Structure formats: C-alpha cells, structure tokens
Amino acid sequence: MLRRSKHTKHADITNLREKLGQIAYKATRAGTVLITDREMKAQGLDASLVQDVMVCVMGYRGCTDKLYDDDTLLCFSHQCLQEYLSAHHIVFDMAFGDFKKFVKEKLDTDHWAVVRRFVSGLLIDNKRYKEKRVIIRRRLNIPRPEALYRFRAARKLKGDWYLQNTLSKYRKLCARQDQRPKDSTKKRILDIMMQGREFNSREITKYMASCFPSINANFSFTSLSISEAHAIGLILRHVSKKVFRLGFYNCSMDSNAFVHICDAIINMRGTVDEMYIMCNNLSSVEDICRILVKINCRLTMWGCFNDEAGGMGRNANEHEQRLLQQSLNSIVSTASLAIGKPTLRMNNQTDSMRKFVRFCPTQTSSSHTSCKGRLPYNNSTQMWYTNCKSGV
Incomplete structure (x- = not known):
C-alpha cells in the first residue's frame, strides 16, 4: 500500500x-x-x-x-x-x-x-x-504435521505452524466439551471457529466439522453476533454425524443471526436429537419450521421470540403455534404414516407458566403414557415425542 x-x-x-x-x-x-x-x-x-x-x-x-x-x-x-x-x-x-x-x-x-x-x-x-x-x-508447542493432518488435501498447509497449533487446540477443546462442558471451553471453541472462517479453506472447514462436539455442542449463555453465528453455520453444515444436544439458550440471537444456524442444520448430512433455543430475540417462526424435519427428539423454545414490550422474550403466539403445527403435520403426511398427527403440547393455564414447547402424539391410549414414544416419519431419521407431565 x-x-x-x-x-x-x-x-x-x-x-x-x-x-x-x-x-x-x-x-x-x-x-x-x-x-x-x-x-x-x-x-x-x-x-x-x-x-x-x-x-x-x-x-x-x-x-x-x-x-x-x-x-x-x-x-x-x-x-x-x-x-x-x-x-x-x-x-x-x-x-x-x-x-x-x-x-x-x-x-x-x-x-x-x-x-x-x-x-x-x-x-x-x-x-x-x-x-x-x-x-x-x-x-x-507445534506438533509434527503428519500427526495432525489426517486428510491429504490439507498437507499443503503443513508449513503453517499457527494453523497446525490452532487446529490441534480445536480438536482437543471439542473432545473436552463433550466430556466436561465448561463456559471457558465453549468460548475458546467459538474463537477458533471465527479464525476458521478467516482461513477460507473448504478442507479446513471439513476437518473442523469432523471434530465438532457430538454429545454437547453447547453455546448457551454466550452472546452470539451475526458473524459468530455465521462461523458456527459454516462448520455445522459439514457435520455428517448425529449431534445429541445443540444448545443456543440465552444467546441474544435475532433472526439475522439465527438464519445462519438454520441454513446449516438444513444442509448438514447429520441430524440433531435435542435443540434448545430459549430466551432469544427471534422475529420469524418460519426459520424454526424449516428445521423441524432435522430434529429427532426435542425442540425447547420458550421465550425465544422478540418481545416488543421489552421483556425477556415471549412464547409463540397462536399464529406461530399454528404454523409450527402445520409444519409438523406436513412432516408426517409426507411420510404417509397412518398414525395420529403430532401436536404442540403447551401449558395453557397462564402465560407465565407456558414455558415448554414439546411434540407429542394426540392419542391418549396407554401406549403413550410412558416418558417416550417413537414415531418414525422417514427412512433415515426418527422423530421422538416426549409426553408432557401434568402441569408442565
């Protein structure tokens, strides 16, 4: 210059x-x-x-x-x-x-x-x-290149010492997050994900996706900006394994940030068992409807919508509940299953107690009184519905 x-x-x-x-x-x-x-x-x-x-x-x-x-x-x-x-x-x-x-x-x-x-x-x-x-x-403490680069395409980058050290730390942090989740660990993982976006390499992104936490991918209680959500999405879309728990509880996300997460979930080869998006500032329910097909077990979303009154966040209103229910119905109808359609189960006593949004079958037979019931809807994944206890 x-x-x-x-x-x-x-x-x-x-x-x-x-x-x-x-x-x-x-x-x-x-x-x-x-x-x-x-x-x-x-x-x-x-x-x-x-x-x-x-x-x-x-x-x-x-x-x-x-x-x-x-x-x-x-x-x-x-x-x-x-x-x-x-x-x-x-x-x-x-x-x-x-x-x-x-x-x-x-x-x-x-x-x-x-x-x-x-x-x-x-x-x-x-x-x-x-x-x-x-x-x-x-x-x-830079390791030998051969010890880190298990994939052939990235061997051309073996001379970059900082990159080697960064990816080695990322792999260890992701393994630690699955075993002993800590706030400090997820913040360090997020920092390296932001650096991964700067590398602008498909091979590096795929490697980071292969190390992505599969048991407890928890980013809760971390204020996520649009760029940070985009960095997570770039890696998440290449994840091919099943993620047991994906958490974005109280992340101060708006719809502009959440759309990157949704796009990644839709495009990822794997699925998500449980997802938590409570206490955020979302303004659109359509993004949530899009990802329902990839959620196997549970989506917990109380207080996830933007409260125009300036509160901590609101639950889904009647219109949003109707759209969510229609999305669930379309999932089941696409599979052509002769089973009762799933419904949104919410506590309707008071607004203050309407906390959990869960999916459960409409049948009230004894087969659905247990804690879990299985409802397959396609050949590759299964939707699990959790029956709500009285007053929850």
Missing part, C-alpha cells in the same frame, strides 16, 4: 514501516487504536506521508489522555494494519532479548492473538531469523 502511494514514492519505505511498526506496537501494548499527532511527530513522521494507512478521528470522546487544542487523533485505517505492523516490529526490529521476554510473557495471551498469527507467518520461511523461529515453534 505504501509503495503504491503517490505520497511516498520518494520516501524511504523501510524507514516508514519501521517507525509505523514502533507506533503500532506501543498502541497494541496499551490496548488502544488511537494515536495523537504528537506521537507521530516524536517518530519524525508527518501524517500526510502515511495517510493511506492512517485516518483522522475527529471529536472522539473516549480518549483518557488530555488533548490539547493542536492535537489530532489518528488511528490505522484498518485494525489488521496495526496488528501486522506490530508483528513486523516484533520480528524484524525487536532486539533478541526483548523478543524472548515478549514471547514468554505475552505471546500466548488473547490480546495478542492476531499479532501472533502474523508473527508466525513472517517467520515460517525466514532463514535470517532462525533463532526467533525456533523460539516461536517451541513456545507454541
């Missing part, structure tokens, strides 16, 4: 990049994206020389430092520029002793996650900085 700029065609690009790297590293270390023009002048830089990578922020009120009348607030035009220049400073300009101290104290922290990726990338084939490369590899 600097080399193509008309403002810098007569400037020393290496010198500019070195000084910008120092500024970027200090800003990243301080946890800010803002730089004053005094800091630029302290490095001997004029903002007009690097205006392609810097933008001026006027009237910003979130700065804690006192600003004088002649101060101008600047920041990098894209945050990745700041992180790349920080990594460039760490790799090429930082003294070896300071580099070892940085790697030991800061490299593994979440704050430096993106910088860590750039550092790894800059050191992959750099023979000049072999000592730094060895330290990075040992610190990240």
